[in-house]
Amino acid sequence: MTEHDFIPPIYDANIDQGRITWESPSNIALVKYWGKKKDQIPENPSLSFTLNMCKTITTLSFIKKNDVDNAFSFDIYLDGALKEDFKPKIQTFFERIELYLPFLKLYHFKIETKNTFPHSSGIASSASGMSALALCLMSVEKQLLDADVIAGAVEESFDQEYFNQKASFLARLGSGSACRSIEGDLIVWGETKSIEGSTDLFGVKFPYPVHEDFKEYQDTILLVDKGEKQVSSTVGHNLMHNHPYAQNRFEQAHQNLESLKSILKTGDLEAFNALVESEALTLHAMMMTSMPYFILMKPNTLEIINRIWNFRQETGLNISFTLDAGANVHVLYPKRESQEILQFIKDELVGYCQNGHYICDQIGFGANQIQF
Ligand code: DP6
Numbered sequence: 001m002t003e004h005d006f007i008p009p010i011y012d013a014n015i016d017q018g019r020i021t022w023e024s025p026s027n028i029a030l031v032k033y034w035g036k037k038k039d040q041i042p043e044n045p046s047l048s049f050t051l052n053m054c055k056t057i058t059t060l061s062f063i064k065k066n067d068v069d070n071a072f073s074f075d076i077y078l079d080g081a082l083k084e085d086f087k088p089k090i091q092t093f094f095e096r097i098e099l100y101l102p103f104l105k106l107y108h109f110k111i112e113t114k115n116t117f118p119h120s121s122g123i124a125s126s127a128s129g130m131s132a133l134a135l136c137l138m139s140v141e142k143q144l145l146d147a148d149v150i151a152g153a154v155e156e157s158f159d160q161e162y163f164n165q166k167a168s169f170l171a172r173l174g175s176g177s178a179c180r181s182i183e184g185d186l187i188v189w190g191e192t193k194s195i196e197g198s199t200d201l202f203g204v205k206f207p208y209p210v211h212e213d214f215k216e217y218q219d220t221i222l223l224v225d226k227g228e229k230q231v232s233s234t235v236g237h238n239l240m241h242n243h244p245y246a247q248n249r250f251e252q253a254h255q256n257l258e259s260l261k262s263i264l265k266t267g268d269l270e271a272f273n274a275l276v277e278s279e280a281l282t283l284h285a286m287m288m289t290s291m292p293y294f295i296l297m298k299p300n301t302l303e304i305i306n307r308i309w310n311f312r313q314e315t316g317l318n319i320s321f322t323l324d325a326g327a328n329v330h331v332l333y334p335k336r337e338s339q340e341i342l343q344f345i346k347d348e349l350v351g352y353c354q355n356g357h358y359i360c361d362q363i364g365f366g367a368n369q370i371q372f
Contacts, residue, residue, distance in 0.1 A: 001201060006100045006166050009154050013106050014147045017063040020139040024132035024367040026054040026123060027180045027187065028219055028322060028330050030276045031256050032283045034249070035240030040096075040172050041200045043240060044253035045190030047260060048180045049217060052364025054117045056128035060136035061110040072098075074109040089174075093130065096173040100166070101137055103144060111136075117359060123221065124233075124324060130174030131167070131181035135367055138167045167367075168202035176237075179203040184365035186210060186264070194258035211267030216335040216362055220345055223357040224300045225327035231287070231294055233325055239290035249286060253279075269334065273312070273320035276332065280323040287325070298327040300352040305329070307348050317341055335362070 027048040035043035065073060072094045076086045090111070098104050111133065117123050145157040158166075164182050172179035172189070179202050180187040186206035188198050197204050240246045256275055263271045287294050305321060308331065312319050317337050322330045331349070333341045342360075350356050 001165070001199065003100075003169075003201065006169050008100070008102065008141065008145070010102070011144045011148045012151065012153050013064070013103050013144055014151060015064075015143055017061070018140065018143060019059060019061045020136050020143075021057065021059040021370040022132050022135040022139070022367055023055045023057040023370055024128050024135055024181050025184070025364055026051045026056075026117075026125070026128040027177065028324070029177065029180070030279060030322065031253055031260065032279050033176055033189065034237060034283050034286055034325075035243075035246060036176060036237045040176055042176060042190040043246070044250040045188060045192035045195070045198060045257050046177075046180070046253065047186065047188045047206065047257060048177070049219065049363045050181065050184035050187060050366055051219060051361045053361045054115075054123060054128065054221075054359065056113055056115050056125060056132045057370070058111060058113040058129070058132035058136055060133070060140070061112075062107040062140060064106060065108055068106055070105065072104060073107070074111060076111040077113065079114050080112075090133075093133070093174040097137075097170050100170065101141060103140065104137075107140075118226075123223075123328065123359075124177070124326075126175035126233075127177040127181045130178035131171040131367060134167045134171035134174060134178070135182065135369070137170060138163055139369065141166075165202050172202060175233075182367055185215065185363045188257070190253075192254050192257050194254070194261055206264070208261055208265060210264050213267045213269065213334045213336070214264055214363070218331075218333050218335055218338050218341075219361045219363070220331040220333075220342070221359040221361060222304060222329040222331060222345075222349055222353050223355075223359070224304070224329060224353055225298050226354050226357070230296065231325070236287060236290075236325055239292075240286065243286065243290050245286065245289060249282065252282065269318040273318060273332075276322045277320055280321065283325070284323060296326050297323070301327045301329055304331075304349050304352050311344050311348070315340070319344070 027050045029046050029048040031047045033042050033046035148154045168179040168182045187203040188195050189203040191198050191200050319333045
């Protein structure tokens, strides 16, 4: 497939107004996306667990403009409050996707969004937020095409597979990691030879057998620092240009995906723990060795990591961690070990979280349309 496959036929836009709601989850990468080319094309493949509890719920209302002009018209609300500061990001998103959604300038949109996790938690909301909006926009496109089919203006609408692919494709243009939030439970984004069907254009479901242990894997997110990110991910990705270790890092991501394929099949948790922790530390190593350089881990991040390592050594339990581009720690473990591990988290790790805050999540199955 190419980008051109996502340019729709010309439709009549025979619908005056409507309203649609989607909820879409966040995801946590095991193999990290860090570095991108033009048009949100990743420098390396990544793989993520789709989460179950951390979601964005977005309602998109649309009404046809009386006079069509050459501008996008939209308002965005978070928890009922108008958010002028969100507008530039949505404006950029609309500019990037206009070619693929030619109805965008015909309507005024009201975007009402809320998260099931606190906005100030330091959990990135761009993946769930952009994927929820992309899904809403795809539903508008589907309604327009369906109306045209009924009117006899076009022959056919599209199927669910195309809907998901295009939703992921659009979400990617909003935020790279968002393309991995449309479906569950394990998603690959970025072309790599060991994963059949993988593409730079959108996320695909991991197409190989997965051991039972990974079907309900647990992710307890320890909120070490709830402040705004010091470095936006876009700036961080750009620092991979001319980065002295970039090429080796990109190559390593391909190798790690290949290794994960057999780890996920056999359920080799020791190898899994080593691979995801190495990926997390490599991500942060890239940030520490870029120019300018930066450190996003906090003292409590390191304290938690050391305690996880000690506990694993002492008990032999399969606890490991991964990190986003921030100080928070995602503690990963199989469900069958959750009793002891959760007790350890409460006894020894929660004290290192800001205000003792943490979120218990587990692998989930992707986005849902909400009907009223
Ligand atoms: C560290 O998807 O937030 O979370 O494409 O610029 O919006 P943009 O970047 P974004 O980057 C996420 C990077 C990461 C790793 C990952 O999720 O793979």
